[in-house]
Amino acid sequence: MSYKRYTKEFKQKVLRDAEQEQNVSVVARRYAVSRQLIYEWQQHQRDGTLHDTELQREAQLQREVEELQLKVGKLTMENDFLKKVLECLETRFPQPVTTTGPSSSTSRKVSKKGNSR
Numbered sequence: 001m002s003y004k005r006y007t008k009e010f011k012q013k014v015l016r017d018a019e020q021e022q023n024v025s026v027v028a029r030r031y032a033v034s035r036q037l038i039y040e041w042q043q044h045q046r047d048g049t050l051h052d053t054e055l056q057r058e059a060q061l062q063r064e065v066e067e068l069q070l071k072v073g074k075l076t077m078e079n080d081f082l083k084k085v086l087e088c089l090e091t092r093f094p095q096p097v098t099t100t101g102p103s104s105s106t107s108r109k110v111s112k113k114g115n116s117r
Contacts, residue, residue, distance in 0.1 A: 006033075011041050011050065018042070 010031075018027045018038055028035045044050040 008050070008054075014038060015041055015045060 024035050
């Protein structure tokens with residue numbers, strides 16, 4: 001089931017008419033909106049939260065973007081660090097080069113975990 005969303009301009013217009021008319025039923029029929037919904041909008045208007053949903057959603061999305069940017073930065077730093085460590089280890093402990101067979105290309109020996117040398 002999908003819900004109909006109303007713009008804040010429409011809500012303000014309905015609430016203005018409800019204040020002037022003093023009869024919510026008439027206004028509800030005029031705009032094809034339920035009375036309960038108008039009462040809820042009036043309550044939200046009194047609380048000051050009638051239009052905060054869009055601002056709250058935007059603020060939430062902005063926080064999520066900032067969190068993801070921090071995570072990307074952290075992962076980039078970790079990746080760079082690991083690349084430098086690998087490079088350092090490769091220069092300190094070079095892998096022996098074998099030239100067996102007719103192929104003149106070089107290959108590395110890869111040891112499996114658990115095997116001791």
